[in-house]
């Protein structure tokens with residue numbers, strides 16, 4: 001469906017209600033949610049729809065928590081954008097003058113160390129690496145000890161991408177968080193990266209990751225590559241886990257704080 005056409009339709013043509021519903025479903029809202037929105041649209045038009053969505057998103061904006069020594073644990077499925085998001089946020093703090101360290105807890109994937117190292121070189125951020133095949137918990141333990149001894153204040157911990165259906169990998173993640181919290185301060189934020197191109201798969205991802213490690217915030221990625229941004233709204237309605245950031249490209253600057261008004265506008269804008 002051509003979204004520009006939908007945009008004309010916003011200027012109200014009643015007979016196009018059906019394509020409005022189709023647009024909503026294609027935008028990731030899901031069937032029930034879309035039907036409900038259509039009802040609201042019929043009563044009051046697009047302005048009411050936007051207000052309805054904004055109401056649902058009450059409380060969805062969250063500032064990243066900052067402690068004296070902050071540790072940010074990034075989790076998510078394979079290829080969702082964990083490492084890139086760490087690079088972006090780390091670079092933001094580095095430019096602000098903070099002492100930033102990246103720790104590579106992905107000891108599994110070939111090239112994981114090299115990839116984080118490249119981001120480290122590009123941003124001037126130090127990277128703590130283990131060896132491929134090492135236990136991720138012990139690499140992270142060593143990395144955090146290293147950080148503590150050298151006065152790092154913003155520590156980003158990367159983890160291997162894992163399918164949420166793989167029970168042993170979810171157990172590994174649990175263990176990683178336990179190792180950190182037993183030996184150091186509590187993790188400041190446990191962030192789940194939500195690849196917005198994943199659509200309805202995101203439900204089972206959130207279910208499994210939050211069960212394993214109690215997610216404190218989402219980092220939305222690839223909003224530039226999806227036609228389904230709407231999914232984030234029922235996701236918030238269901239889980240009430242706030243959104244920290246949203247990213248819209250591969251380079252270091254392509255991200256910003258999540259803003260619910262901007263987000264709702266984005267859903268209803270042509271691209």
Ligand SMILES: Nc1nc2c(ncn2[C@@H]2O[C@H](COP(=O)(O)OP(=O)(O)OP(=O)(O)O)[C@@H](O)[C@H]2O)c(=O)[nH]1
Pocket residue numbers: 076077078079080081082083084085106109159160161162193221222223224225247248249250254
């Ligand atoms: N278009 C677009 N691409 C993105 C965005 N964020 C990340 N990517 C790309 O997505 C791909 C995967 O990103 P990574 O950061 O390597 O993902 P990951 O979750 O660390 O992947 P694994 O460690 O293999 O699980 C890369 O090609 C990134 O450049 C985004 O916001 N928009």
Ligand SMILES: [Mg+2]
Pocket residue numbers: 082083084106112158159161
């Ligand atoms: Mg990665």
